[in-house]
Amino acid sequence: MLRSSLVLTALLLVPGLAAAGGSVTKALRPQLRTFDDKGQPTGVLTASEIKLPAPIVVMGVGGSVGIRQGGKVVFLRGLDVQTTGVNAACAPVQSSARASGTAYAATNMGLGGASDCKKPSR
Amino acid sequence: MLIAGRLFKALLVSLLLALSAYGVAKLDLFGLESSSDRLADQVYQRITAADYGRDRRGQQAISVVYLDEASMQAMRSFGWNRFPPTYDQQWTMLDDLMTVGGEPPAALYVDFVYTGQGGPGEGFPTFLAGVAAATHAKAWAGAPGCHVGPLVKIACVLAAGGTPIIFAKPSPTDVPLYTDIQHRLDGIAVLAPAVVGEHAYPLVTHYDFPPQTAASLGVHGFDVSPAMAMYAAWCLRRADACGEALFKQVRGQARAALSARAIGAAVAPAADAAFGAPMDVVWGSRPDPDYLAMTAAVTGRPAPCRGEGAGWRQRLMEQLAGLRGPGTGTRQECPYALTLGYDRMVAGLGLRSGDLKRLLAGRMVMVGGQFRASNDWVESPVHGQAPGVQYHAMALDNLIEDGADYRRNAAMLLDSDLLKSLLVAALAFCGVLGVMLRNNLLDQAVAKGAEARLSAKVYCPLYAMMFATSITVVIVATWVGVTYAHRAPINWIGISFCALGFLFYATRQTLPADIIGSVEHLPTVRRTLALARLARRWLKFEEDRLVAPRRPRPSPPTSATATATAKETPGHAEI
Numbered sequence: 150m151l152r153s154s155l156v157l158t159a160l161l162l163v164p165g166l167a168a169a170g171g172s173v174t175k176a177l178r179p180q181l182r183t184f185d186d187k188g189q190p191t192g193v194l195t196a197s198e199i200k201l202p203a204p205i206v207v208m209g210v211g212g213s214v215g216i217r218q219g220g221k222v223v224f225l226r227g228l229d230v231q232t233t234g235v236n237a238a239c240a241p242v243q244s245s246a247r248a249s250g251t252a253y254a255a256t257n258m259g260l261g262g263a264s265d266c267k268k269p270s271r
Numbered sequence: 272m273l274i275a276g277r278l279f280k281a282l283l284v285s286l287l288l289a290l291s292a293y294g295v296a297k298l299d300l301f302g303l304e305s306s307s308d309r310l311a312d313q314v315y316q317r318i319t320a321a322d323y324g325r326d327r328r329g330q331q332a333i334s335v336v337y338l339d340e341a342s343m344q345a346m347r348s349f350g351w352n353r354f355p356p357t358y359d360q361q362w363t364m365l366d367d368l369m370t371v372g373g374e375p376p377a378a379l380y381v382d383f384v385y386t387g388q389g390g391p392g393e394g395f396p397t398f399l400a401g402v403a404a405a406t407h408a409k410a411w412a413g414a415p416g417c418h419v420g421p422l423v424k425i426a427c428v429l430a431a432g433g434t435p436i437i438f439a440k441p442s443p444t445d446v447p448l449y450t451d452i453q454h455r456l457d458g459i460a461v462l463a464p465a466v467v468g469e470h471a472y473p474l475v476t477h478y479d480f481p482p483q484t485a486a487s488l489g490v491h492g493f494d495v496s497p498a499m500a501m502y503a504a505w506c507l508r509r510a511d512a513c514g515e516a517l518f519k520q521v522r523g524q525a526r527a528a529l530s531a532r533a534i535g536a537a538v539a540p541a542a543d544a545a546f547g548a549p550m551d552v553v554w555g556s557r558p559d560p561d562y563l564a565m566t567a568a569v570t571g572r573p574a575p576c577r578g579e580g581a582g583w584r585q586r587l588m589e590q591l592a593g594l595r596g597p598g599t600g601t602r603q604e605c606p607y608a609l610t611l612g613y614d615r616m617v618a619g620l621g622l623r624s625g626d627l628k629r630l631l632a633g634r635m636v637m638v639g640g641q642f643r644a645s646n647d648w649v650e651s652p653v654h655g656q657a658p659g660v661q662y663h664a665m666a667l668d669n670l671i672e673d674g675a676d677y678r679r680n681a682a683m684l685l686d687s688d689l690l691k692s693l694l695v696a697a698l699a700f701c702g703v704l705g706v707m708l709r710n711n712l713l714d715q716a717v718a719k720g721a722e723a724r725l726s727a728k729v730y731c732p733l734y735a736m737m738f739a740t741s742i743t744v745v746i747v748a749t750w751v752g753v754t755y756a757h758r759a760p761i762n763w764i765g766i767s768f769c770a771l772g773f774l775f776y777a778t779r780q781t782l783p784a785d786i787i788g789s790v791e792h793l794p795t796v797r798r799t800l801a802l803a804r805l806a807r808r809w810l811k812f813e814e815d816r817l818v819a820p821r822r823p824r825p826s827p828p829t830s831a832t833a834t835a836t837a838k839e840t841p842g843h844a845e846i
Contacts, residue, residue, distance in 0.1 A: 177371070177624065182363075188348045211348030212618025226349060227619025228371060228627075235620065 170205040171234035173216055173225070184213060184224040191223060205235065281703035289696035292769060296688035308687075308762045309470060313652035315749070315760040316554055317597065318586045320604070320653045323555035329668030330559045332377070332505065334634045335610040335660055336368060339641040345614035355383075359394025362401040364613060368638065369405055369434065371616070372631025373624070378425075378435040378504035379405075380497050382465060382639030382647070382660040385438060387452035399455060407433030408459035416528025420492045421461050422503050422517075422542060426525030428461075435504045437497055439465035443478060443488040457489050463497045465659065471549035471680035472666045474499040475542045498666035499546060501635050505671060513674055517542055545675040551759035552666050553678055554653040558605040561629050565611055568621035576605035597655040604654045608664040613638075637664050676757045691766055694748055698741050698770035699777075705737040706777050709785075724788030734782060741770040 176196035183191045186209070199218065206222055207215035213224040214232060296304045324330060338346075343354060351360055361383075369375045387395075403409065410431035411417045417427035428435045438456055441448065442464040453462060464476060476494045478485065485491075495503065506513035507522055520540045558576050566574035589595040611630055616622070630636075639660025640647060647659035654661075669677050709730065717723050749763040775782075790796045 182349075184349055188350045188352070190350050209348045211345035211614060212620050213348045224348070226617050227622075228367065228617045230619075231624070232619075 170207070171232050172202040172204050173199065173214060173230045174202045174233050175231035176201070176229065177231060178229050181225050181229045183218075184209075184226075186215070186222070186224065188213075188224075194218065194223070194225075202233075205232065208235070277707055278704075281700050281707070284703050285696040285699035288699045288773060289692040292695045293688055293692035296691060304688075304765075307765045311762040311764045312551065312759050313597070314590050314764065315753075316652040317595070318583050318590055320554055320556035321582050321586065323553055324557070324607075324668065324672055327559070329671040330608065332635050332671055333608045333664050333668055334376075334630050334636050335606065335608045335664050336613050336616065336630075336636060336638045337610060337641045337658065337660065338613050338639075340643060342612045342614040345618065349617060357394045358392060358398035362394065362398040364638070365405070365436075366401055367613075367616065368631055368636055371627050372634075373628050374632045375405070375434045376631055376634050376636040377508055378437065378501050378635050380437045380439075380463075380501055380635075380637040380663065382439050382497070382637065382663065384441060384465065385452055385456060386441075386448065386450045392452070395452065399459070402436055402456070403459040405434050406436055406460055407431040411525075411529055412458055414528045414531070417525065418491055419524075419528075420540070421463065421495045421500060422521045422540070423524050423528065424461050424491075425500060425503050426507050426518075426521045427528060429504065429507050430522075430525045430529055435500070436460045437463050437500045437504075439463065439497065440489075442466040442476070443480070443490055443494075447488060449487060449489045453489060461500055462489065463500045464494050465497055465663070470551075472496065472498065472552050472662070473549045474546040474670075477543075493542070495542065496666070497637075497663045498550075498670060499542075501637070501663075501667045502670040505635055505667075515545060515675060517545055548679040550666055550669060551678045551680040552662065553669055554651050554665055555607045555668070556604045556653050558607060559609040561626075562606065562609045562611075565609070565622065565626055565630070566605075568626070569611075569615045571621070574605055575603070577603060597650070597652050606654075606657075606661055608637075608661065608668065610661075635667060637667070639663075673757070678753065679758050687761065691762055694745070694761070694766055695769050695773075698744060698766075699773050701740060701744075702737060702770070702774045702777050705733065705774075706781060709733055709778075709781055722788075725785050727789045730785040730789075734778065734785075737774060737778075738771065741774060742767060745770065 176199055179196050181194045181196065181199070183194055185191050186207075188209070188211075199216070203216040203218075205214050206217055209215060209224050212227050214227055214230060214235075215222045215224050217223075299305055343351060346356075355361070356364075365379065365381070368379060403412075406428045408428075410433070411424075411427040414427065417424050425435045425437075438460055440453060440462040443449075445466055456462060474496050476496070478490055478493070480488065480490060503518060503521070506515060506518045512518035512522060517540060524540065556577070558574070563574050563576065586595075609630060616627065616630075637660050639658060641658040641660075648656050649659055649662045651657040651662070651665075709725070712729055712733070713723070713725055716725055716729075745763050745767045748766075749760045752758045753760050787796075787800065791800065
């Protein structure tokens with residue numbers, strides 16, 4: 150009984166956990182640059198090497214997308230892939246530091262996007 | 272005869288005033304006159320900024336991609352761990368701009384100066400190979416005719432099916448430097464001097480270098496500014512070449528160079544006829560709707576821009592009340608061109624493929640820095656401090672909107688001081704005639720047997736006409752100059768003040784007399800006037816002595832000396 154409950158719970162939770170990070174649904178380029186968690190380039194993946202949809206297991210600081218590939222996590226640029234359900238925090242930076250007379254100071258800087266964020270910071 | 276004499280007198284007075292105004296303008300004491308000219312231009316731009324680019328022709332063609340401190344921080348996730356980034360990282364950026372929109376941009380301007388002195392040149396071969404592939408250099412770089420000038424080179428790139436890439440370089444007159452890296456870039460792309468004048472944006476720059484020096488500095492005949500180079504690329508892609516004979520000639524020359532019909536060094540066509548005058552860059556204030564949409568998408572909140580509803584009436588009121596300077600206020604002016612940080616592109620959050628297509632595909636893309644620590648910022652009359660790349664983008668927008676009818680910097684073309692002085696003379700002439708007319712009307716009123724004063728029904732329209740006409744003439748002259756002569760606005764603030772000041776001076780006796788004459792029957796006015804007379808008499812100091820002189824002892828008067836004293840003393844004489 151206990152065992153079947155655990156299995157049921159796991160079955161219910163795992164898709165939810167995967168969806169919480171979103172997934173990569175499409176590769177937009179024939180070749181995708183890959184990086185490690187420190188941002189160092191690790192090479193190139195061809196689009197056919199990625200099994201889609203690929204669950205996003207972690208988001209990098211600059212908006213890089215971490216997926217599991219060949220038993221390890223590789224980071225892709227958001228520019229190269231199409232994602233869905235990414236729950237990044239919407240936290241524009243520097244807009245409050247936009248001083249008088251410097252109209253261009255980081256007007257559209259920020260992390261997160263309207264279509265991806267759950268709770269806008271304001 | 273009397274009328275002719277009066278007209279001559281009015282003319283003489285107005286010419287004397289104009290002469291003194293001309294002298295003051297030429298003297299430019301403490302730079303006040305030139306500051307005043309600039310201020311007039313800036314205020315004019317702030318008032319009319321919302322009316323610039325109604326059809327958004329330029330906005331539909333131009334995009335700006337920027338890097339700043341926050342971008343560099345975000346890009347650490349993609350291996351950008353040093354500044355400046357390595358050449359291959361920079362090529363990755365340019366390659367992204369070339370490819371991710373689905374089709375390459377129409378032209379690319381890179382507002383970074385590559386001299387090879389900013390650090391190790393790792394990845395430079397990759398960078399060079401990428402640029403050469405993008406510009407299809409293999410097809411044209413070997414043709415000497417393609418290197419006679421920057422415009423022909425751009426035409427060669429386009430004729431070869433490539434994308435013109437324009438790199439910034441320092442002006443050869445400011446920094447006489449031409450490094451190996453610049454030389455190699457010059458062979459496969461276009462270099463344009465990015466240093467711009469403080470108050471005027473040059474489009475074509477000629478240098479007086481001897482041929483040997485010019486060759487050592489990589490100068491091919493003349494240089495064009497980044498905006499001019501991008502505009503040339505834009506026009507050369509159009510079948511009608513923007514209707515400019517220059518670009519048609521350039522296109523023909525490039526075709527000849529590529530087909531090896533022109534062997535040896537041809538002469539670059541002169542661009543001075545249409546684009547020789549420096550530009551007075553006009554700044555628009557209505558941001559691109561795509562910019563607003565993308566900013567909302569990548570930040571999760573609307574762009575903190577000033578509303579589009581702020582038209583010229585509201586802006587005029589703000590300027591009259593001194594409420595708003597450039598780049599101030601709770602909601603500031605946003606960039607005019609579609610602008611996006613490169614790191615936002617790379618992260619991709621909130622963006623769709625369609626957004627990247629709108630940003631890059633077939634557009635005139637300008638890449639530049641917005642680093643707060645750099646000195647690549649300009650003063651925009653509308654936006655306050657603006658990054659240099661936005662200045663180039665705005666100049667390009669002006670060219671796309673107005674073509675060869677771009678707004679010229681007036682100070683560079685003709686003696687604008689003479690123009691202003693003539694306008695002052697004309698206004699003063701009208702003012703003098705107005706005063707003379709008023710005196711005529713007074714004479715008529717007296718002749719009719721009425722009181723020796725003008726009624727309000729007569730003098731109000733007269734004075735209103737005199738003052739309103741002056742203001743209207745200045746406004747119309749400014750508008751005609753900007754709209755039809757394509758010149759920077761004349762110093763409308765200075766001329767208005769000068770004309771109004773003269774009118775107040777010319778009517779300093781008649782205007783108060785007429786106004787007082789029609790209200791002095793009121794008891795309150797009479798009492799106020801009496802008080803004012805008392806105060807004025809008490810405040811009069813010109814004949815006062817600091818120490819009262821000792822009164823001479825009076826001698827016994829005789830009848831002869833008493834008569835003589837009365838004649839010599841002015842006060843007595845008046846009585």
